[in-house]
Amino acid sequence: MTTTETKLTTPAPAAVRTPRPWLRTLGLRSAGVAALLGVWWLVTALEIWPRVLVPTPGDVWDAFLTVAGIRPDENGRTGFSGYTLWQHLGMSLERILLGAGIGTILGIVIGLAIGTIPLVRVLLEPGVTFLRQLPPLAYFSLLVIWFGIDETPKIWLLLIAAMPPVAVATAAAVGGVHRDYVNGARSLGAGRWDVIWWVIVPAALPEILVGIRLGVGVAYTSVVAAETINGVPGIGGMIRDAQRYLQTDVVILGILVLGISGVLLDSCLRWAEHRVGPWRGRA
Template sequence: MSAQDVAARALPAAQDRSDDERRERAARRRARARTLGLRLVALAVLLGAWWLVAALEVWPRVLVPSPGDVLDAFVTVSGLAPDASGRTGFSGHLLHEHLGTSLRRIVVGSGIGTVLGVVLGLLVATVGPVRTVLEPAVTFLRQLPPLAYFSLLVIWFGIEETPKIWLLLVAAMPPVAVATAAAVGGVHRDYVNGARSLGAGRWDVARWVVLPAALPEILVGIRLGVGVAYTSVVAAETVNGVPGIGGMIRDAQRYLQTDVVVLGILVLGVSGLLLDACLRAVERRAGPWRGRA
């Protein structure tokens, strides 16, 4: 068979593959557009129901502020425009300062907790005596709500930044440790035995077989740990938490400024969604083989 015949046969096959790829990309675009449309419709319905409840005054406005009230609070607390008394911000700080301080606490606390959780999970999964000693302690910590030990952390470390960081650290570490231990323990033995039969040493197996196989599940555990730390930030900022979104919510609750409370909740929710989206993007890039191998 001549080279021209081979090229002539290969060209239609390549064209078919290209057409299939285009159709797949178009299908993915349609699926993303459909998902986005459904989410926008759901958001519009939720906002409409909220506005209707506030307009009908089913509950007093001080209990259920309208979307317009929350928007006015956002403009004032963000420093975009002063309120009727000429003030901007809340508790002496603007919204971005509150949010930035909370995010810094979350990043530091959950970051340290993540590193410790991964190390602890690896030890629990690979060293029998460590598993016997530490696995019950990790499970014990995982079951405790943050407020159960925050008061003790305040007694130990005072009311400044240290107890807040410790709270977020302890909140993030157990889920990461449990996920890491389960991921490493769940690596198929055939992968390990196959690598060893080809002459791989202990560290080579750990680096090139166990860690890549367990990485996607470890990343899921990190997402869970960061999520737990994120939900604990309000508890961490109940004591001397200003600036901070949790401290802002607490002070607004004291003075019945429900619009600021709702604003703080929305800011936490939206920023949490963005943070989780970033972690999911890292998960897709760092472990694209999840579910395929």
């Protein structure tokens, strides 16, 4: 057999399989979480700070089992402040979804008005910008004076926190719609509301969804402030009560629960963003 024939009959080497992107991402994120847990364990093992100030990961896990109602503590009690972890989390999510939901709707309406009506832009844009610059605690005390200590001031706080980012993003998205789209629709006989509904809103939708994510994120970070007064049940109220009694493990547990649930909620919004506006970045 000649050398040429040998080369022709030699089997091609097997293709090297590359790991799937999602698997690689999952591995990297798992490694990052493991590294953080390792640093946390090392700090507690070296006893740099007293255990009452920096509890071990095992202490926080035990607090989770007790507060979640899975395993009672040494006194036979479960939950915290009369409620389980899931009741605290459920109440916080209910407040966030209600306040941020109303704020999102108002933000879209105001943003569309600012972006399409010059007179409304002159009247409302300074007020929206003013609210966007205020930290939640700056006006929460005033809301308590006006509405008391029940649910109303909490919902108003989350509403005001979520509305300005959505309004600003919506107005900017509407202003960025290419004028050829609008002029083309008008040349075909479309009226003002037809242009807004069938041209401007679809073209601006991807950026509006980004604004919704920002607004919900701001509301999520404001829920602890909203629950500092009469916030039980609620994760913020749980953290506040645990801080009063120096139960640092419960405080860290509340922070972790807020962070993890916030990441999951943002992932849901990102999924909705890709589903509703898949053309973002492509057109």
